[in-house]
Amino acid sequence: MSRFSASDAAFSGFRLVRENLRAIAIWAAAMTVLSIISNVLAIQYFGRELEALMSYLSDNSNPDPEETFRLISDLTPLMLWSLPYSLVVNGVIFAALNRLVLRPQDSRFAYLRLGKQELRQAAVWVLSTLILMGVLFAGSLIAGFLGAMGGPTGAFLALLGLLGAFCVVIYLAVRLSFAPAVTFENDRITIFKSLPETKGLFWPLLGAYLLAVVMSIIVVLLIWTIVSAIGLIASGDLSATGKMLRADTSSLQAYFTPAGIVQALFSGLISILTTLIVFAPAPTIYRALKGGAPDAPTTGGW
Template sequence: MAKVSIGTALGAGFRLFRARPGLIPAWGLAWLVLGILPQVLGYLVLWPDLLAAYTPVMRDLAAGLDPDPEGPALVALQQRMLPWQLLQFPLALAGQSIFFAAVCRAVLTPSDRRFAYLRFGRPELQLVLVQLAIIGIIILTVVAALILGTFIVLGITLAAGGQGGDVRGLATFGVALVGMILFGWAALRLSMAMPMTVTEGRFRLLESWSLTRGHGWKLFGLAVALVALLLLIEVAVVIVAVILAVVGGVAGSLAGIGAHLQALAAQPPEAWAAQLAPWAVLGLILYGMLAAVLQTLMAAPFIDVYRQLTAGDEAQASPASTWA
């Protein structure tokens, strides 16, 4: 059985950026286009309608009133946004596939540097199919769990005499907890499907089950470590933001910020939109770089685990349909 080192896997993203720091701005720009632009595309296209709908909202806020969330303009805007919101889903899948495949190439075949590892071809299309299959499994699993959980909770409640909300609440919590544990375990066992698909050039999903056999606890430890790392990064980002606010003289003047926003809202939409646009662009660029870094730090460890699992001939020749 191949050995898996959590420490080695956890540092995969850091090693990647240390060896190729130029990937941070390149992938940040890529994520701005692949991950963020699909989310804001509808707002950019419908910008005049957006201004018209939110002008009364801003005026109400400036006057200290509660805006009406069901105003005719807002409802009409939501209806016009629906086609763009539906378009977000396939674009998001494609963006995730392009980015994940790039991280795979950077970790597994670092010499293949063309276009900063970013492409869109057969591997990326297959990754879209893998993600759709995973989403379908999630939906079926959730529906089945809800139905089964409802019957279990009902049975426990009836066994307890049909009395007591505490019994029903405890049973619901227990069933939900067990369901989350089983779902997380299955997700970890299938976590090699995407790197397998990119590397082998074929659709892979259930084949991940046999590859990860015997490594469930290692994968669980890696997932816990990644969650802890993500929390530490978020805390660090907040601390840096507070320090920058202090240096910029913003801290301690929240009331002044509120007054400034109210004064801004009282101006015509063109005025406050023009003032906020540069900050919005800067924020999107910084967010794109941060999101690209976080995506890499979360994805690279599992890709490195795949590299470790397939380092030997025995692991590479593991059965494709053996379940444990």
């Protein structure tokens, strides 16, 4: 029997927003500024390539894999630059989230820092992603091998292999979901020490996480509905709604239209809200299982 309420945990992100409006507003403002700066740099140097890829994908319901790969390869320098940027930003945000939940008294700088804790959080997400991708890749190889048998039997076994790999990925993602919180608490990179903490809690954890994802989707849709309504009232142009959902990235002049500015201003808020709603349940549940206060750090990693 679980020692926490899955429904209460799923709404923990909303409670954090309500109880820490000032800190969350600072997070959203910082994320908005960083998003605008990164978008400006990306459009300045790779605007045409970005617009070519987005236009091709939006105009073709069945895009050619070779053409898609060619367009993506043109953006390789941008992706190489975006990867470390994303890791640092995510590390800062997830460390701040864990600090807010596990050490709420440490509220300096609105819980935002840039140090070892943030680098550990980035490392945890990289390692967890590699583990999950490795499992999915192995499952795909097995499914391909089974599919090579040919016939309905081979196709059926290949489908079972893919479904099995997908289920294993979900299972591991849930069982490893405490890794960021454990890492933050122990000041050491820990991945597999999340397993004993989540033992026997898979189904209530999965329920809490799924409910949180559904709520985040509803929040995003609600925000974009409101923003689109405001844009429609202000401009009287029905096409403005579509432009807000995907701004023109071919040039800075095309991007900084009213629709592009609205998208940029709300992107930071949406990013922070979805992060809190989806990922706050894990450290919140971890804290509840620990009795509301972190224990003394343990030695050793992993």
